[in-house]
Amino acid sequence: MGKGVKAAVVGGVFAAMVGGAGYGAYNLVSALNGDGGAPEVKTGPPSAEEVAEASGKFFSAWEKGRAAQAAAYTNFEAPAEKLLTAYGEEAHITGVKITPGAAKGTTVPFSVRATVSYGKASKPLVYKSELKVVRGETSGQALVDWDPSVVHPALKNDGDTLVTGESASPPIVAVDRDDRVLTKEKYPSLGPILDTLRERYGDRAGGTPGIELVVRHTAGDAADTSLVTLTEGKAGRLPTTLSAAVQAAAEKAVQSYDESSVVAVKPSTGEVLAVANNRADGWNAAFEGRVAPGSTMKIVTAAMLIDNGVASMNGPAPCPDTATWQSQTFKNLPGLPANESATLADTFMRSCNTGFIKLVDEEPLTDASLTAEAQERFGLGRDDWKTGITSFDGSVPPSAGPDRAANAIGQGQVQMSPLNMASVTATAKTGAFRQPYLVPPGLDDRELATAKGLQPNTSYQLTQMMRLTATQGTARDVMAGLGGDIGAKTGSAEVDGQAANSWFTGFRNDVAAAAMSEAGGRGSEAAGPIVRAVLAAGG
Structure with missing residues (x-):
């Protein structure tokens, strides 16, 4: 049977469904499935093939900047589309290249290489993340289990997003009681504290803002988390009582x-x-x-x-x-x-x-x-x-x-x-x-x-x-x-x-x-x- 003939048959069944209301609907399902019953919904963990297919489609759409399409491959489309749209439009991230690693069950690790651009400034962006593929509760389809951290591991809460632009606060150089510089690289647990100090005291420390890619948090009064500095601002010097x-x-x-x-x-x-x-x-x-x-x-x-x-x-x-x-x-x-x-x-x-x-x-x-x-x-x-x-x-x-x-x-x-x-x-x-x-x-x-x-x-x-x-x-x-x-x-x-x-x-x-x-x-x-x-x- 040619495609045109098949379409006519389906169209005829659709006409019968409209005329016969619920009875027609039952016959449509029966005709399409050929077994007189509802379509089978898959259950259980996704197979390796399903994991590869679902993650691959998601990665491909993400790389091409197709936020709505990529979000459709997740189990929570609305928040996924919003964040993936911001990834390109507000964070100004382009040239995305995703390299998946070997899947471990339903978990797929991957690395991202991209470019952050703002005005005439641009910098490379490189990081690693992972996603998990799950079975859709109603559809039975294999879908990416949505979490903001899929897009970037620094996105920890719903509502967190990525933004590139002029820094909300000028950078600071925090120093200890003996004027020794304190950095999050040398003192990792000071990272969130230094971000907060910058947000609260950057304007008072005498600095000027630069251009940055940041995570803008929505939880509480958390300060932005800086990811990439495109252009350096002038750092102000902020004294603390800490001892290095x-x-x-x-x-x-x-x-x-x-x-x-x-x-x-x-x-x-x-x-x-x-x-x-x-x-x-x-x-x-x-x-x-x-x-x-x-x-x-x-x-x-x-x-x-x-x-x-x-x-x-x-x-x-x-x-x-x-x-x-x-x-x-x-x-x-x-x-x-x-x-x-x-x-x-x-x-x-x-x-x-x-x-x-x-x-x-x-x-x-x-x-x-x-x-x-x-x-x-x-x-x-x-x-x-x-x-x-x-x-x-x-x-x-x-x-x-x-x-x-x-x-x-x-x-x-x-x-x-x-x-x-x-x-x-x-x-x-x-x-x-x-x-x-x-x-x-x-x-x-x-x-x-x-x-x-x-x-x-x-x-x-x-x-x-x-x-x-x-x-x-x-x-x-x-x-x-x-x-x-x-x-x-x-x-x-x-x-x-x-x-x-x-x-x-x-x-x-x-x-x-x-x-x-x-x-x-x-x-x-x-x-x-x-x-x-x-x-x-x-x-």
């Missing part, structure tokens, strides 16, 4: 533990000496993290007990195996023997939970006492820190019921970041709250937060108990061999039945540091070695 030596130690230390963050501050001034993260998501959890700090919170709790006359470092703070507060039973970490004759110093340096739980209902303590101590003495939880970049000030809300007891040991509703706990240690060490900051406040006339700080006797007792913890208690092995005036507090925080988050904070001379490692176990197991390395470099 301490930063280098922090960068190296977090690399040994996944999902880890650390901050070091100078207690006598509040200056941030180092901030480092080793996280898959690239987030600055060191400044912005909001998680339970575990037993490192006992520094604040001990201060509350001392300030309210409930306990003193040499006064009784029995450590039984269990303690019950309003129907909830609390236990100590496995392996910690009970000590009914323990003092507060004993209970603190061995990190006994039950000893603190038994004291939180003493007069004159209330549901808001820990909150008041945190806010008034340690400057926490008031949303008024101005560090120079985005940061979290900690949260210690008034809590009734079992959470009042849980808060006292750094669980419950308490949330902290390593920055917060480094500040807590600095306040304990000096007795004065000095708000941490990364950029000198004189650069933009910021007013730093203030708080009462600690009474001299309270500061003395906290410092002594931290010294005992570092030399005789749970932090002894971690801190062994460090010279100078040292103190520490370990912590671990249970999270939804998963492995505990590891916390550790400590001081050495005029450096205080705190670290957290997600699912890192006890404080001495992951966070402790990180803090030790930082204190060794800076103390």
